[in-house]
Amino acid sequence: xxxxxxxxxxxxxxxxxxxxxxxxxxxxxxxxxxxxxxxxxxxxxxxxxxxxxxxxxxxxxxxxxxxxxxxxxxxxxxxxxxxxxxxxxxxxxxxxxxxxxxxxxxxxxxxxxxxxxxxxxxxxxxxxxxxxxxxxxxxxxxxxxxxxxxxxxxxxxxxxxxxxxxxxxxxxxxxxxxxxxxxxxxxxxxxxxxxxxxxxxxxxxxxxxxxxxxxxxxxxxxxxxxxxxxxxxxxxxxxxxxxxxxxxxxxxxxxxxxxxxxxxxxxxxxxxxxxxxxxxxxxxxxxx
Amino acid sequence: xxxxxxxxxxxxxxxxxxxxxxxxxxxxxxxxxxxxxxxxxxxxxxxxxxxxxxxxxxxxxxxxxxxxxxxxxxxxxxxxxxxxxxxxxxxxxxxxxxxxxxxxxxxxxxxxxxxxxxxxxxxxxxxxxxxxxxxxxxxxxxxxxxxxxxxxxxxxxxxxxxxxxxxxxxxxxxxxxxxxxxxxxxxxxxxxxxxxxxxxxxxxxxxxxxxxxxxxxxx
Numbered sequence: 001x002x003x004x005x006x007x008x009x010x011x012x013x014x015x016x017x018x019x020x021x022x023x024x025x026x027x028x029x030x031x032x033x034x035x036x037x038x039x040x041x042x043x044x045x046x047x048x049x050x051x052x053x054x055x056x057x058x059x060x061x062x063x064x065x066x067x068x069x070x071x072x073x074x075x076x077x078x079x080x081x082x083x084x085x086x087x088x089x090x091x092x093x094x095x096x097x098x099x100x101x102x103x104x105x106x107x108x109x110x111x112x113x114x115x116x117x118x119x120x121x122x123x124x125x126x127x128x129x130x131x132x133x134x135x136x137x138x139x140x141x142x143x144x145x146x147x148x149x150x151x152x153x154x155x156x157x158x159x160x161x162x163x164x165x166x167x168x169x170x171x172x173x174x175x176x177x178x179x180x181x182x183x184x185x186x187x188x189x190x191x192x193x194x195x196x197x198x199x200x201x202x203x204x205x206x207x208x209x210x211x212x213x214x215x216x217x218x219x220x221x222x223x224x225x226x227x228x229x230x231x232x233x234x235x236x237x238x239x240x241x242x243x244x245x246x247x248x249x250x251x252x253x254x255x256x257x258x259x260x261x262x263x264x265x266x267x268x269x270x271x272x273x274x275x276x277x278x279x280x281x282x283x284x285x286x287x288x
Numbered sequence: 289x290x291x292x293x294x295x296x297x298x299x300x301x302x303x304x305x306x307x308x309x310x311x312x313x314x315x316x317x318x319x320x321x322x323x324x325x326x327x328x329x330x331x332x333x334x335x336x337x338x339x340x341x342x343x344x345x346x347x348x349x350x351x352x353x354x355x356x357x358x359x360x361x362x363x364x365x366x367x368x369x370x371x372x373x374x375x376x377x378x379x380x381x382x383x384x385x386x387x388x389x390x391x392x393x394x395x396x397x398x399x400x401x402x403x404x405x406x407x408x409x410x411x412x413x414x415x416x417x418x419x420x421x422x423x424x425x426x427x428x429x430x431x432x433x434x435x436x437x438x439x440x441x442x443x444x445x446x447x448x449x450x451x452x453x454x455x456x457x458x459x460x461x462x463x464x465x466x467x468x469x470x471x472x473x474x475x476x477x478x479x480x481x482x483x484x485x486x487x488x489x490x491x492x493x494x495x496x497x498x499x500x501x502x503x504x505x506x507x
Binding site: 078082104105106107109110118120121122123124125126129130140156158161162163165166167169170172173176177185228229 | 440442445449450452453458470479482488489
């Protein structure tokens with residue numbers, strides 16, 4: 001069953017992600033994708049993640065289709081203007097890509113080409129509107145398309161953002177602009193997530209909670225220090241620090257988090273960041 | 289005002305290397321206020337350049353003049369003995385430098401500063417960008433705080449996921465414009481405005497080769 005259909009049926013949906021490599025050797029990526037085939041409903045393909053230049057997300061999304069895995073094509077507004085974005089969306093549609101995750105994108109100065117001109121001609125809310133327009137059969141300038149798209153568009157939200165109110169208002173704008181599903185930034189504070197879900201559930205938009213695999217206490221501290229919207233609680237850091245096998249502990253923690261979220265939201269999105277082959281272990285730890 | 293930063297002496301030394309008689313021109317308006325291109329800075333830069341050339345054993349004659357505005361041709365007319373020099377170094381903004389270049393098309397006109405932005409003088413020696421001159425002002429929608437100039441991504445519909453405790457993802461020393469806008473609109477009891485989707489911007493109005501012709505005002 002496809003991603004959209006599984007969400008519509010109310011199944012607890014699991015997605016994970018694959019980061020396109022920098023370079024033309026895709027063997028490791030293909031290995032990861034194959035390890036996840038059949039274990040997840042769909043796989044996100046990141047778009048020059050963290051503003052680091054890699055293989056195009058469109059090409060890798062097509063490779064996933066060829067490997068028999070449903071892609072969620074991530075599209076950021078950082079590297080292309082409205083012509084480039086729409087043209088790639090039409091390209092994605094004819095290649096058979098159904099799901100698009102609309103993002104603004106990390107700033108160029110955080111990546112590996114710091115001197116690049118950041119585009120941001122559009123941003124996530126407007127990109128969602130553009131996708132809605134393509135689905136209706138017209139481009140952003142109002143020109144009629146010869147053959148429309150049929151995208152299932154989604155967006156992201158950060159339930160632990162600080163301050164939270166502007167983030168929530170933007171979440172509402174994204175729904176208004178056509179977001180049909182959400183994947184969240186990593187969730188660690190279950191209480192905060194519950195509070196978010198209490199307010200979000202009235203919109204009836206499926207939300208997949210972000211599960212970020214913690215591989216060590218050091219990584220957790222790094223996330224707290226450098227990644228906006230992520231706050232790993234001290235107890236978890238202690239748990240990792242006290243463990244002789246931190247990766248195994250991280251897998252156990254992720255499994256536990258999934259169990260806790262099982263009846264709270266529509267599914268989970270697992271970000272294993274380079275350890276995609278551990279996703280089946282996380283699912284096993286979650287009892288799935 | 290327009291804010292500019294002085295170019296490094298090394299760069300000015302390089303671009304003036306083949307000239308022995310140079311006119312250095314300051315601007316009495318914006319670059320004077322931002323302590324980059326006024327009479328005082330012309331004197332400092334000229335003195336530094338003279339010294340640098342002396343060290344190399346090649347003296348240079350540098351004339352120093354400052355006019356009220358280099359972006360106004362009537363003030364440029366006040367410059368004296370320009371043709372006694374081989375080149376002009378202008379310490380005005382990019383418009384001022386080009387004002388001089390247009391008035392003296394036969395002379396090489398060299399930039400002595402890097403023009404940075406339109407902004408405020410927050411405190412002594414500290415300036416911040418406020419306006420991108422995008423040609424399509426939306427400050428009435430954003431509580432008088434410009435996200436085009438002050439959000440790193442120029443976003444129009446709220447903060448990105450990189451916002452962190454009211455600071456920007458590109459640097460914790462920079463305010464998140466959209467947090468400021470939210471707080472401002474809340475203060476004004478106008479959060480309804482925040483929830484309105486602002487349409488994609490018409491960047492044609494921010495494009496290159498812009499002009500404004502009041503003669504066509506009747507159109």
